[in-house]
Amino acid sequence: MRLILNALLSTMATSRVGRISIIGGGVGGCSAAKTISNLLGSAVEVTVYEIGRGPGGRAATRRTREFPGLHVNHGAPTAQIVTEEGRKAIEEAGGEEVKGGHGTLNSLTGEFQEKEEGGCGWLYVGEGGVMGNLAASLIEGTGANVKTKYNSMVRGLERAANGDDGSLSWILRNGAGEILGEADWLVVAGSGVAHPRWTATFGNEPPLVEAAKALGDSKLDSSLKAIASQTASPVIAVFFVLSGSEAQRWLDLPFKVAKIEGNDVLGKVMIQRTGEEGDEVAVVLHSSREFAETNKGVYGSTSSAKRVGGAKSDKGKEDELNAMMLEALAEIPRIPEVPTTCKYGPVLHRWGNAFVVGEGLRRENSLCRDAKVAFCGDYVETDAPLGSIECALLAGKQTGEAIVTEIKGGA
Ligand SMILES: Cc1cc2nc3c(=O)[nH]c(=O)nc-3n(C[C@H](O)[C@H](O)[C@H](O)COP(=O)(O)OP(=O)(O)OC[C@H]3O[C@@H](n4cnc5c(N)ncnc54)[C@H](O)[C@@H]3O)c2cc1C
Numbered sequence: 144m145r146l147i148l149n150a151l152l153s154t155m156a157t158s159r160v161g162r163i164s165i166i167g168g169g170v171g172g173c174s175a176a177k178t179i180s181n182l183l184g185s186a187v188e189v190t191v192y193e194i195g196r197g198p199g200g201r202a203a204t205r206r207t208r209e210f211p212g213l214h215v216n217h218g219a220p221t222a223q224i225v226t227e228e229g230r231k232a233i234e235e236a237g238g239e240e241v242k243g244g245h246g247t248l249n250s251l252t253g254e255f256q257e258k259e260e261g262g263c264g265w266l267y268v269g270e271g272g273v274m275g276n277l278a279a280s281l282i283e284g285t286g287a288n289v290k291t292k293y294n295s296m297v298r299g300l301e302r303a304a305n306g307d308d309g310s311l312s313w314i315l316r317n318g319a320g321e322i323l324g325e326a327d328w329l330v331v332a333g334s335g336v337a338h339p340r341w342t343a344t345f346g347n348e349p350p351l352v353e354a355a356k357a358l359g360d361s362k363l364d365s366s367l368k369a370i371a372s373q374t375a376s377p378v379i380a381v382f383f384v385l386s387g388s389e390a391q392r393w394l395d396l397p398f399k400v401a402k403i404e405g406n407d408v409l410g411k412v413m414i415q416r417t418g419e420e421g422d423e424v425a426v427v428l429h430s431s432r433e434f435a436e437t438n439k440g441v442y443g444s445t446s447s448a449k450r451v452g453g454a455k456s457d458k459g460k461e462d463e464l465n466a467m468m469l470e471a472l473a474e475i476p477r478i479p480e481v482p483t484t485c486k487y488g489p490v491l492h493r494w495g496n497a498f499v500v501g502e503g504l505r506r507e508n509s510l511c512r513d514a515k516v517a518f519c520g521d522y523v524e525t526d527a528p529l530g531s532i533e534c535a536l537l538a539g540k541q542t543g544e545a546i547v548t549e550i551k552g553g554a
Pocket of ligand 1: 200201218219221296334380429530532
């Protein structure tokens with residue numbers, strides 16, 4: 144069996160058997176890209192399209208040209224891993240296990256309660272504490288054979304005849320209707336192009352829903368229906384960077400990641416070492432779900448949704464929310480004062496789709512053979528909890544392997 148497979152792969156290596164376009168460079172999309180590229184090598188052309196300036200998605204790390212050494216994990220601060228398979232996958236992505244400094248902060252007393260070690264899996268961060276390195280190392284590491292197109296938002300999709308033989312391809316377009324790329328297989332890694340929330344942000348129908356109308360593919364329709372039934376809970380993040388003695392006051396606190404209890408505005412506070420020497424500090428605040436749900440329509444003036452997608456964001460409201468979150472922080476006893484001038488920030492970023500709510504897209508619906516569409520990301524059923532980095536990693540692997548099986552079957 145292995146001999147037959149190897150013979151097939153070596154034949155495939157000399158002739159391309161497929162072009163695969165992955166929409167979304169988060170952990171899920173990058174995990175799928177790595178899986179496919181590892182298994183098929185140069186026999187396939189794998190391209191990742193990503194709105195952001197780099198990979199990572201909700202597990203991204205914010206950087207700024209102004210201060211090259213700064214990095215701020217403003218989305219997921221850590222990955223909670225609960226399966227052995229997830230542990231293997233995150234270590235392959237360069238993940239580093241972390242211990243200590245995680246727990247709950249009572250917002251009325253300022254007391255921190257350390258979470259007990261063990262019992263519910265392991266905590267990981269990206270290499271060097273940089274969460275964005277998880278996705279990056281999957282597609283940018285040695286031997287990776289994945290093309291990336293950053294600052295590229297896919298805004299239109301169609302399945303059209305390609306060449307003389309009448310075979311069908313997926314055409315990906317940008318907002319001006321120009322062709323970004325063509326592919327035999329489309330991987331939807333991050334449900335955005337398939338979910339009704341697209342309409343709330345950008346006005347028109349979600350691109351894959353629009354394309355599916357012309358296909359009449361019952362399996363794709365049923366996958367899209369399942370995705371549409373999922374909802375998401377939002378989080379507003381506010382972050383700033385301090386140096387010198389101001390940084391030290393935060394580093395002296397007993398926690399790195401604290402869930403805030405008893406606060407209507409804030410949900411979590413994170414303290415991260417940053418800067419060229421690692422002696423500066425990034426403080427990241429995550430709002431409560433209720434606060435983000437009440438305060439819609441603000442994405443953050445530096446967000447990709449605004450920058451590349453043209454989503455409208457109200458600057459006045461942004462400043463107001465920023466101030467409200469900082470005030471709520473200042474009211475917690477024992478928390479150092481935030482100076483009026485920070486080295487960087489405060490910056491606001493809205494994660495409209497921070498955590499998936501509902502049932503995961505069933506594994507059997509994550510690949511639509513006839514339409515040549517596959518789904519991966521933290522909204523797809525795996526052995527890990529929905530809406531987690533672990534789920535995105537495993538879903539990318541599972542979907543990548545399923546596509547490879549299809550390609551080999553059809554080669
Ligand atoms: C504030 C916050 C806190 C979190 N905390 C934790 C935590 O503690 N532990 C944990 O495990 N998880 C946590 N998560 C969840 C975790 O970050 C996600 O589950 C995981 O990163 C999802 O990866 P993904 O690849 O499925 O999706 P995403 O990371 O969302 O990737 C999808 C990508 O697709 C891109 N994209 C979307 N539409 C298009 C388009 N049309 N064209 C091009 N690109 C497009 C997006 O820009 C994005 O980069 C948190 C998330 C947030 C936001």
